[in-house]
Amino acid sequence: MTVFQPYISAASALALSASLAHADPALMFDLGGKFDKSFNEAAFNGAERWREATGGTYRDIEISSEAQRVQFARRLAEAGSNPVVVMGFANAPTLEEVAPEFPDTTFVLIDAVVDLPNVRSVVFAEEQGSYLVGMLAAMASETGTVSFVGGMEIPLITAFACGFAQGAKAVNPDINVIVNYTGSTPSAWNDPVRGGEIARAQFSQGSDIVFAAAGGTGLGVLQAAEDAGLKSIGVDSNQNHLHPGSVLTSMLKLVDQAVFDAFTDGPDMETGVVTLDLAAGGVGYALDEHNADLITEQMQEAVESAKAAIIAGEIVVHDYRTDSTCPVF
Amino acid sequence: MDLSFCQVFFDAQTCLQGARPETWVTVFSSTLRLATPLLLACLAGLISERAGVFDIGLEGKMLLAAFIAAAISFVTGNVWIGVVAAIGASLVLAMLHGVASITFRGNQLISGVALNFLAAGITVVVAQNWFRQGGRTPSLSGDARMARLDLPFAEALRDVPLLGPIYSGVLSGHALMVYLAFACVPLTWYLLFRTRFGLRLRAVGENPAAVDTAGVSVTALRFGAVAICGVLCGLAGAYLATGLSAGFVRDMTAGRGFIALAAMIFAKWRPYPAMGAVLLFAFMEAAANTFQSLQVFGVAIPVQAMQALPYILTVVILAGFVGKAIPPRAGGQAYVKEH
Numbered sequence: 053m054t055v056f057q058p059y060i061s062a063a064s065a066l067a068l069s070a071s072l073a074h075a076d077p078a079l080m081f082d083l084g085g086k087f088d089k090s091f092n093e094a095a096f097n098g099a100e101r102w103r104e105a106t107g108g109t110y111r112d113i114e115i116s117s118e119a120q121r122v123q124f125a126r127r128l129a130e131a132g133s134n135p136v137v138v139m140g141f142a143n144a145p146t147l148e149e150v151a152p153e154f155p156d157t158t159f160v161l162i163d164a165v166v167d168l169p170n171v172r173s174v175v176f177a178e179e180q181g182s183y184l185v186g187m188l189a190a191m192a193s194e195t196g197t198v199s200f201v202g203g204m205e206i207p208l209i210t211a212f213a214c215g216f217a218q219g220a221k222a223v224n225p226d227i228n229v230i231v232n233y234t235g236s237t238p239s240a241w242n243d244p245v246r247g248g249e250i251a252r253a254q255f256s257q258g259s260d261i262v263f264a265a266a267g268g269t270g271l272g273v274l275q276a277a278e279d280a281g282l283k284s285i286g287v288d289s290n291q292n293h294l295h296p297g298s299v300l301t302s303m304l305k306l307v308d309q310a311v312f313d314a315f316t317d318g319p320d321m322e323t324g325v326v327t328l329d330l331a332a333g334g335v336g337y338a339l340d341e342h343n344a345d346l347i348t349e350q351m352q353e354a355v356e357s358a359k360a361a362i363i364a365g366e367i368v369v370h371d372y373r374t375d376s377t378c379p380v381f
Numbered sequence: 382m383d384l385s386f387c388q389v390f391f392d393a394q395t396c397l398q399g400a401r402p403e404t405w406v407t408v409f410s411s412t413l414r415l416a417t418p419l420l421l422a423c424l425a426g427l428i429s430e431r432a433g434v435f436d437i438g439l440e441g442k443m444l445l446a447a448f449i450a451a452a453i454s455f456v457t458g459n460v461w462i463g464v465v466a467a468i469g470a471s472l473v474l475a476m477l478h479g480v481a482s483i484t485f486r487g488n489q490l491i492s493g494v495a496l497n498f499l500a501a502g503i504t505v506v507v508a509q510n511w512f513r514q515g516g517r518t519p520s521l522s523g524d525a526r527m528a529r530l531d532l533p534f535a536e537a538l539r540d541v542p543l544l545g546p547i548y549s550g551v552l553s554g555h556a557l558m559v560y561l562a563f564a565c566v567p568l569t570w571y572l573l574f575r576t577r578f579g580l581r582l583r584a585v586g587e588n589p590a591a592v593d594t595a596g597v598s599v600t601a602l603r604f605g606a607v608a609i610c611g612v613l614c615g616l617a618g619a620y621l622a623t624g625l626s627a628g629f630v631r632d633m634t635a636g637r638g639f640i641a642l643a644a645m646i647f648a649k650w651r652p653y654p655a656m657g658a659v660l661l662f663a664f665m666e667a668a669a670n671t672f673q674s675l676q677v678f679g680v681a682i683p684v685q686a687m688q689a690l691p692y693i694l695t696v697v698i699l700a701g702f703v704g705k706a707i708p709p710r711a712g713g714q715a716y717v718k719e720h
Contacts, residue, residue, distance in 0.1 A: 087516065093515065205684075236688075244633060246635070246666070249666075256403055268517070271517075275628075
């Protein structure tokens with residue numbers, strides 16, 4: 053046995069260097085698909101940006117059912133891709149299973165935490181970005197009521213709602229925040245009809261600004277707001293251009309940057325939990341030519357000073373995910 | 382208003398909300414909108430099954446119709462061209478179902494399930510190929526959407542007590558398709574129970590051999606029923622994409638075809654009760670959208686429970702607690718001519 057030891061380690065070293073030589077990164081999308089105008093598309097844009105900047109190549113794969121998660125992640129790792137970037141909170145169990153099988157491969161999980169030595173978990177401080185758009189909503193509201201439409205009722209989406217409500221109440225302690233969710237199955241991400249009806253129900257209760265964190269369902273919410281002559285707030289990607297003049301702003305989540313960084317850092321990246329918050333520029337609010345007329349200088353100043361205070365730690369935005377409670381509900 | 386009586390049963394916020402008349406105007410007007418695609422699909426299934434052809438594929442036909450309606454409306458800028466195209470697309474699927482289950486005597490359930498899968502896949506693939514927006518169509522605006530109609534005198538009657546909110550708030554201001562769908566209820570009843578075609582159609586679902594003996598073509602009758610089913614599903618899907626929302630999104634029917642089937646069983650294959658059933662189901666959905674934090678006797682009722690209610694009610698019906706639901710006797714069976 054001892055005689056063979058050097059040969060084996062030499063062989064594995066050879067294999068390692070061989071895989072390192074053409075270790076292309078890989079990207080696995082979540083169920084929403086590559087072109088969802090939101091979360092997954094942002095990841096794709098980040099990967100494309102990396103490809104243009106470095107001239108490198110990468111693999112990508114779209115899953116079309118729950119059963120393919122583990123299978124495809126394993127296939128990417130087996131094919132020698134390194135690092136393997138996996139999108140979505142639903143893939144946390146996937147990596148818990150696959151990552152230990154490939155200790156020499158580095159995995160990156162976006163939107164959830166997996167505590168393994170070869171996994172980098174990238175999470176966003178959605179509550180901070182939502183806090184800022186909550187402030188904008190409260191300042192723009194004329195009725196003193198704002199509302200939130202979530203997709204599936206999961207802690208991640210409740211964190212959006214909680215941050216939004218905290219921001220709104222920071223501007224106007226008496227403001228009424230209506231919180232609704234579309235449903236409890238994955239179809240809640242793709243039901244614009246129900247999203248529109250929920251938004252209309254909220255408008256009848258006095259809301260004049262609605263924040264949608266609901267994937268494809270959000271498109272129905274934004275449309276309902278425009279039809280009613282009211283305002284909406286988009287999510288994840290900049291959705292201001294969808295209904296110029298009606299979308300007040302968008303809560304940005306810089307998923308593309310997270311993917312770009314992971315690809316750039318390569319297989320030898322630092323693993324562990326990376327939190328992309330306001331300080332790191334991972335979340336924010338969108339300001340462009342489509343909503344320049346809706347955001348007054350006064351509003352912008354207030355939000356910018358709150359942003360600075362959050363970064364400095366003077367304002368602490370509570371994260372629903374830490375203890376499953378929200379101080380303002 | 383004294384809310385203490387209400388608060389014996391419900392939580393304070395629900396009582397406060399429920400005491401405002403505007404809340405109910407929204408709920409009932411939302412009920413009518415949500416009921417429309419259900420009603421059209423339910424009548425579609427009803428006619429098909431009365432003729433003895435089970436149709437699980439309502440969902441798929443609606444989905445394809447929704448996509449075609451949105452795509453064609455976007456390209457032409459005219460929603461009515463989109464509606465016609467949607468009916469055409471839905472008819473193609475209906476005829477596929479007819480050929481598989483009437484001509485080739487295949488299993489009707491399997492054919493329906495296959496059509497659902499086909500529609501779910503083909504809509505996304507074609508949408509991605511045509512519009513490159515991740516399997517959805519661009520947002521529709523202007524004439525590419527169904528306009529909302531104001532009923533005559535709706536503005537004048539707005540301030541009349543009681544009548545005003547009901548007429549101007551609930552009944553007025555919907556797309557033409559909503560009124561059309563409700564007009565389809567008496568039409569379906571008349572067609573099924575007062576015309577020769579309807580009598581034969583019902584007979585072919587109960588005892589096709591007798592119809593055949595009388596010299597009437599079973600195949601032609603069943604194809605006729607399946608075609609009507611296709612037209613109605615086409616209207617339902619078109620309304621979903623161009624009336625209720627503004628564009629097509631992947632899987633946007635979200636199980637409405639199956640709720641329609643549940644409503645049909647709940648109504649025991651009769652048109653007027655079908656309208657009652659879809660109104661009940663749509664009301665529950667609208668109420669769930671409005672009252673999301675409902676508490677009864679201090680116990681929070683999860684929204685999910687409200688959303689599951691249509692299915693629970695259907696199971697209760699099928700279990701025979703509320704009455705027996707007997708499908709047409711020859712339903713699900715291909716007719717084989719005796720030689």
